[in-house]
Amino acid sequence: MPTMDEHYRAPVVPLPSARRTRAGEQETDPGGWAELHVHSAFSWLQGAVQPHELVAEAARLGITVLAVTDRDGLYGARRLAEAAKAAGIGTVYGAELTLDDSELGAPVVLARDLEGYRRLSAQISAAQLAGSKGAPRYDLAQLSAAAGDGHWAVLPGCPGPDFDRADVGAVAHRLQRLVEVFGPCVYGELVDHHLPEASVAMDVMAVAARRTGCPVIATGAVHYAAPRQARLAQALAALRRREDLEHAAGHLMPAPTAHLRSCDEMQQVLARHPGVLEATVEVGHTLVIDLDELRPELPGFPTPRGYTENTY
Template sequence: MGFTSHPTLPWSELHRRLTGAAPDRTVVPLRRPAQEEPAPGAPAPAPGDGGEPWAELHVHSAFSFLDGASDPEDLVAEAARLGVETLAITDHDGLYGAVRLAEAARGTGVATAFGAELTIRHSSAEVEHLLVLARDPAGYRRLSAAIAAAQLAGGAKGRPAYDLAALAGAHDGHWAVLTGCRLGRVPAKLDDGTAGHQLRTLTEAFGRDNVHVELIDQWLPGDDRRNDALAALAAEQGLPVVASTNAHHAGPAQGRLAQSLAALRGRRTLQDAVGWTRAAGTAHLRSGREMAARLARFPGVRRATAELGCSCAFDFTRLDPELPGFPVPEGESEISHLRALVAADGPARFGPGNAAARRQLALELDVIEDLDLAGYFLIVHDIVDFCRSQDIWCQGRGSAANSAVCYALGITAVDPVHYKLLFERFTDRLLRLRDTRSGDSVGLPVRLYLAR
């Protein structure tokens, strides 16, 4: 397998061949079709397995770049087929697949849980993985904030800098912490005799009620010996035990794709990557019935896993964002201050006497007031002004160009009234920032703004 910027075989076709899928002759739309909401009171579809309760709590999707091989939608479809009660996606250092997991699971009968596998770097050569599940929306917010802080502290893309003490102070009982994979603090020390000490370190940091010893079963050599040792440690210290498949793809059919992604991650050909990839392709989702047989030596573990999954499952729609407020002059509200700014700057941007622009601005301001988003627009306007004062390139992104309010405030550079752009397309409210001096597209301008 060679690496080239102009492959003769498109990735979509290579992906199809590696997963054994039939050729798709349909035209793929730019947006995924919206899923129909189930009718109020309608029963959830029956699980496909109809067997033992089971939860998959340690799963990597394709958002674990070059590690997970299946999209959230494929994972949900397979979980529903297998009768899995709860499915969690725990990608590396991010909650990137959370929205798509929630959307895909709606109406399937599969409950959703959310978490991440955090990469704690002790040195350039030594890394530790910490598996964290949010117990509820508050835990999700705390986990998201901890990840964001670590990403900023790392100073480089893909190099988050976590501090175990800071994580221990962030959870407040809203996380379930699993000992994780072979790079976890406890499994990594099984051979040198310090695993027990490392497990006590975790319980001291996160509390005995929040730490779970994780047994990973992928039908691989060494699984039984490792799981026996971990179960013995848990019994010795009186800690609960759960299990997982540490799934990296939905089903066995994606095994070859997972091998290819692992080779790409290591910048090796498939031949050179032999020994670094999972030849058996067993890191996939499994049914409760199959896991009951696999875990028969560990009474109660399958049920404990299902119960933990049930306790961590919640509806993603409960995560309503709470936007920060913006300081405004005394006697004004956020929306009145925004209207004043638009009234002051609009004529210079659209030209005096532009009736069409006035009508559009009035419409948009009413919508912004109804959605309680005035504070957001004021913050973005303030960031844009700050970037200009610091000679940092700054431009509104994507469909923000469709907003007359954004144009009036100088956030965007295209007159949407003149070009008859639709404000309704303005759904992406993110800024694209470009520092002409360092090439840092977001981190430096935002850090400078916050440090004023």
């Protein structure tokens, strides 16, 4: 395995140009993009737009698979399902879990199928009941059991504010801890918000994933649909800190880059990581769920003689 120094001495791959078919025609889209880490407005004061706004922008960009992964909840699932069905976009459902263990951070759990969706919903409900408002308490043993037979895919998600994303040892340790809890369903996650540290962080994640045997995909860690909504996202983040924009400035994302991107844009982002774009799209399509197939089985409510539940 190459050292980090050897990794950085490797020749830089140029940004991709349009590929050509045998007939000489340009081909720039390998099959759309799958965005698997997205916060909607249902991530309270973290996401800036509603699911239908995310779907509209995804359709404009040619995104073929879209997830909504709100913090500690599946609140936007039905709205995503309705909007995406009309737009012909595949839907992925998941949530970013706030775990007490600081080493684990806030991993994103994606349901692979309806059974995975049911298990994730049950784990979130149990954590919300065990904790307090805004502070769910997850049982790691129960999460591990729920993840045990392949119904979830897990991304590292957002690390804590003090986590050093440039420390390959720390990143590898975090991935290994996630594998210990969730099993072999953990993926390395490359994220590029076009900030100065992003390139190094992506390289470090790629190396750490190789060390721990985790496959690698990429996401946009999206918090709003389009760049024009970045200011709204900053205002919400400041409100979450109970500060105005001036006082919260050092804690806000400095660039309007946490938005949805097209496949062509992601090709440029991932030019130095061959195969990751295709792997992401492939994984995304395996996670698509039709929520209309979910048939809730609610318990009956006791009613007096002569009444149905509706008439009572």
